[in-house]
Amino acid sequence: MDPLPPLRLLATFETVTRLGSMREAAARLNVTLPAVSQTLKALEEHAGADLFDRSTRPARLTDAGEILSRATREGLGQIAAALEDIRAMHGQEDRHVTLACTLGMATYWLMPRLPDFYAHHPEITVNVQAPPSDLPNLAPGIDIAVRYGTGGWREGRTHKLFDERVYPVGTPALIARLQAEGIGLDEARLIHVRSPHNQHWAGWEDYLRQSGITRTRLSGQSFNNYVQAAQAVLDGRGLMLGWRSISTRAVMDGALQAWPDATLDLGTAYFVTTASRLSNSAQCFLDWLTEQGDKEHQAQTDGTACAPHPA
The missing domain is CATH 1.10.10.10 (Winged helix-like DNA-binding domain superfamily/Winged helix DNA-binding domain)
Structure with missing residues (x-):
């Protein structure tokens, strides 16, 4: 054989x-x-x-x-890298960059910032893939993977993009009503993101345990991705866990409000993993992405909001 x-x-x-x-x-x-x-x-x-x-x-x-x-x-990654080298040798370097990240990260953090990248590099096209898994792989054809967790991935090259914080969010009207009625996080209606493919994200169980909050029931609506859950929150159906980086814009716009004094550091961060060899276009995008991560980190260090600015 x-x-x-x-x-x-x-x-x-x-x-x-x-x-x-x-x-x-x-x-x-x-x-x-x-x-x-x-x-x-x-x-x-x-x-x-x-x-x-x-x-x-x-x-x-x-x-x-x-x-x-x-x-x-x-x-297969080595084969893809070899083909990339061959194209570069013959002056056909790809002007496309392919990035993989979660749907929530793509929708609420990356996409609003991309106009800034295109303003400076209109010749480069960024293709964004959001696989069902909450831990995107650096698969063949993927130049850059943005992942949330504690690090420790072995393939490619990985560095921290920025630390993350988590806090409950809901509509201002809902939070005002809950507080007026004396309802706290131990009783408020919760919205969950649960899926067989989403096993690396912290859930309400993790948050409540580390916050020292005891609940008799954790029932509530469940969705298999962050975007669907966020829409339910915007509809006023309950509270969900918001990650500072991807909830900031909705909080700044007044669509959502953070539960007071409830921000928690779970010891997690966003990381960037890249192929061992990057094209000039991919390296250019990585440099920009790292700069955006530095701004996010500085905003969290200063305690200020970090949201994309128009190009």
Whole structure:
């Protein structure tokens, strides 16, 4: 048997592990779900081991699957880097940059700031991908990944973008009513962001535990991404956890209000992970992104609001 399976098997496997869903991988690859399943089975036969634990929903990678996932990501990444080098050698350096981050980060922090980048670099196009996972991978074709957590990622090069703070937010009218009625965080209606793909973000359980607040019930509406949850909050349905970097603009505009004296440092931050080799365009964008992160860090240090300014 050939030690290497057909490249299409590895490419399908990488897409499934990156997106965290066979169904979404099928849509991305423009094939049927059974075709993806058959491809993965063929790869498992070639490897001689199960790559997925199908007793869980969604299916999770086995230890063997984790090993192959890392190797595939790194191998395809090296191929992408080699092609980038070849294009650069022939004067065809790509003027596109592809960045992966969460939907909330893209919607509320990055996109409002991009006009400033385009004002200074109109020749560069930034493609933003928001995968379902709350921990975007530095997958083949991704130049830069912005991730939230405590760091410690091994692939590529990683540095801290800025520290993060978290606090409850709600509409001013809702917070005023709760306070007038003497209802605190131990009783207020909560809105949650919960999903099998969102396991690295702190939830209300973490916040209340570290704040020393005891609740008998944590029930409330749940959404699978931050943007949907934020809309429910704007509709006055309850309180949600707001991350300072992505809630600042709504607070400054008066659409949302932070619960008084409730900001908490969970020891987390946003990090930037990049491929080992970046094109000039990607490096230019990384420099700009780092500058924006420095401004955010300075604003949090000074205790002032940091929001994008018009270009």
